[in-house]
Amino acid sequence: MSLTVETRATIGLPDAEPLRLIEETGTVVAPKLRRGIDLPGADTLLELYRRMVIARRWDTQVTALTRQGRLSTYPSARGQEAGEIGTVLAMEAADWLFPTYRDSIAVMTRGVPTEQILSGFRGDWHCGWDPQEHRTAPQATPLATQALHAVGLATAARLKGDPIAVATFIGDGATSEGDAHEAFNFAGVWRAPIVFVIQNNQFAISVPLSKQTHSRMLADRAVGYGIPGFHVDGNDVAAVYAVVSAALARARTGDGPTIIECLTYRVEPHTNSDDPSRYRDSSDVELWRKRDPIERLARYLESEGMLGDELRRSFVQEAEDAATAMRDTLNAEPALDPLELFDHVYNVERPALREQRDALAGELDENGSARS
Structure with missing residues (x-):
């Protein structure tokens, strides 16, 4: 796939229908509807599935421990695994990640040890890991502040001739912050090698997207900054991986930033202190549960004979081992x-x-x- 943008004049609005490569049923989208994007290879898809299974179990265990009072707070990313894992696996080891408070599974997939990730949620450290070692910045709680930091690091890399790319997550609510505007604008002006991955889970705590913006979609904003924007099905990990991979490659070769909106849904409460029943209907939650990104990919892999019972059990066991190790860590x-x-x-x-x-x-x- 190539995301080539020669001039600002060629940049247009993203398609209204989010890009997907695998349907909710597990069938592959027809080639003419993929917009020139190829489905990732079998090994990549299996690794995406494996990582999402581990991340889901890890996230579920952290949520349970938080409800038991073992952690002060924890914002779950259940249902958003495709956006997080698809982005991280698209990155190279030298690239930098700038996460938000909800992106713990991305940080875990990046290789940061569990005890270092959870030290902040337990109140031990503001950031429990060495950012330089893992090429991963601290998780940012203030909305959109990390986006400016990410642009700064990306711009410094470009000026030094360091051929890396930077990825930063940003929520739909955070795009309403002034810091997000400044980050998008600076990135466009400086042609920073950065990819903004907007995880549009449709709620800024209790505020729905319809009350945040009158835009058709958040990716529409990209054209105003002279940046290419893409609208992706955030529950299709294959599509996320393919689009983010191409955008990161484009950034490394000096073609500047990209904004990618991943349309998804926050299945769990905002944090353990939130009561989502006060602002959203349970039927909507159940609808999105049926759009589960892990099961979508599993259906495809099974239909192609790439995922059998034995392999699936091995991934589940690996996820259980990770959850057990995490519990043991928090017991100490x-x-x-x-x-x-x-x-x-x-x-x-x-x-x-x-x-x-x-x-x-x-x-x-x-x-x-x-x-x-």
Whole structure:
């Protein structure tokens, strides 16, 4: 697939019908309706399926532990696996990911250990992993702030001649923020090698998309910034993977940014403290449950003889092992050092901060508090 855009004059509005490669029934879309996009190969599709199965079980386990009070909060991505996993598997190891608070399964798929991901939701660290090691920025809770950071890193890479691409997730509600406009605009002006993946799950907490914008779709905004925009079925992981792969390749070769809207649905509450029954109908939820991205791909793989009972059981067992390992991790009490509060505040430590550290250290020693 090629997403070539020579001039701003060639950029038009995306098609109203979201692009898909595999129908909800598991059948392949007719070639003339794929808009020149090829279905990923068998090995890629199996890996997408495997990763989504693991991510679903992991996410379900985290949600359960949160309801038990083991974590302070957790925003589930159930039903959005196609957008997250399709994007991450389209990335190269050197690329950078800028996630939001809802993108834990993407961060997990990127290779960040469970205990490091969940340390923030448990209140231990603001970010529990080394961003440089995993080429993954901290999960951003403020809406759209990470989009500007992503553009900054992408622009720096372009100026240095570093042939990488950057992907950042952004929710439908976050596109209403000024930071999103600035990120889109700067990316267009600077031709930053970045792909904005808008996960349109149709609700900004309790506010439906119809009350956020009068636009036909969120991807329509791309043309105003001189950026190509694409409207994708966010529950078709094959389509997400194919479009994001092409957009990332385009970014690496110097052709600039892309905005991709993935139409999907948030099946679970916004977080464990949310009551979605107050603002949406349960029948809508059930409708989208039937559009499950994992089962859609499974139907196709089974029909092509690529996914049998034995292989499917092996993926389920791998997912169970991941969930068990996560529970074991959270059963262990973290070794926390209160003095770490003063780390990474300034590049060069200031005298006032050193005094505060020394004062706290003295109190801890005086009270016999254990420190790692």
